[in-house]
Amino acid sequence: MIVVLVLSSSMLMACGTSPAGSQEEAALENSEELEVAQGELWDRFAQLKAIAEEGPASREVFVALSSAVNILAEAIQSNAQITINDSNEIQEAFEQLESDLSGLSNLEIMEAQQKLHSPKTVFVASLSEYLEQYLARADLKDGSESIFNIYFSSMSRNSDDLESVIESAQGAVNSLERLEDYPVSSIKTVISENKSTFTEEQLDLLLSAIVFIDMSVDLQIEIMESFVHDTFEHIDLTEKIDGAYYLMANAHSELKELERILGVVDDEE
Structure with missing residues (x-):
């Protein structure tokens, strides 16, 4: 009899459901907490689907919808994702979301509500990808494929051709200014x-990081405009570039602290 009980317990654990988990699932059944959580998840799904069904959206509406x-997908551990403003991708995302929502257990519903x-x-x-894109385009660190580094490298190679230098510098200015349009x-x-x-501390860190990147980009534009x-020759280029580096370092520091507080990275990292 003991052997049978041990085997039964092992089988339950192998299937991903412990006896305690089963009891918790049963306790949640028909509970008010479960009803509220389930209602919130499905209401959010319905609201977003209604927005999507309105048809082509402005960029701002699309960004809000996709994020x-x-x-919601992250909260329920779904693979559904919207990356581009494409009707087929949006439809597939909602179909996947609906399927994954329907398959949630009681415990998963409660966990998803908290994660939401x-x-x-x-x-x-919703934020990390845009921030990574901004950092990639604005960072001046060695080896970075940032806008400034790419154009400055081109200017250095063609330093004896004034027209080419001016053209590259203007291209850099245009590209850096477009960052305000995307991803900022x-x-x-x-x-x-x-x-x-977000808490006040988390929001302060996030906004501070963005301001530091913005300020660095402004300095980069100022440097490139001096070539245009x-x-x-009338500005201290070394001082300006060092300043842009310093501002980016501050941005990285703020984001690293934010990620530590959020639990995105370990304290040791």
Whole structure:
């Protein structure tokens, strides 16, 4: 009899459901907490689907929609994701979400509701990718394929050709200024939609990091414009570049601390 009980317990664990888990599942059945959590998840799904069904959306609406869908998907551990404003991809994402929502256990529903309101979920599912894109385009560290580094390298190779230098510098200015359109505008939209999810400390770190990147980009534009207008000899280029480096280092520091607080990275990292 003892052997049978041990085997039965092992089989339950192998299937991913412990006796304690089964009891917790049963206790949640028909509970008010479960009803509220389930209702919130399905209400969120219905609201987002209704927005998607309205048809082609502005960029701001699309960013808000895609980030909200990705947050819901992260909360319920679904592979559904919207990355581009494409009707087929959006439809597939909602079909996947609906299927995954329907398959949640009682415990998974309760866990998903908690994750839906977690700043970590919001950061990982909707902000981190935009921030990574901004950092990749704005970082001046050695080996970085940032806008400044690519154009400055081209200018250095063609330093004896003034026209080429000016053309490259103007190209850098244009590309750096377009960062405000993307991904900065998307970052601002996501933060605006989810501001209440973050604590004051978390929001301060996030906004501070973005300001540091913005300031670094402004310095990079100033440097490149000095080549466009042939005034670079009248400014301290080394000081300006060092300043842009310093600002990016501060941005990385703020984001690293935010990720540590959110539990995105370990304290040791």
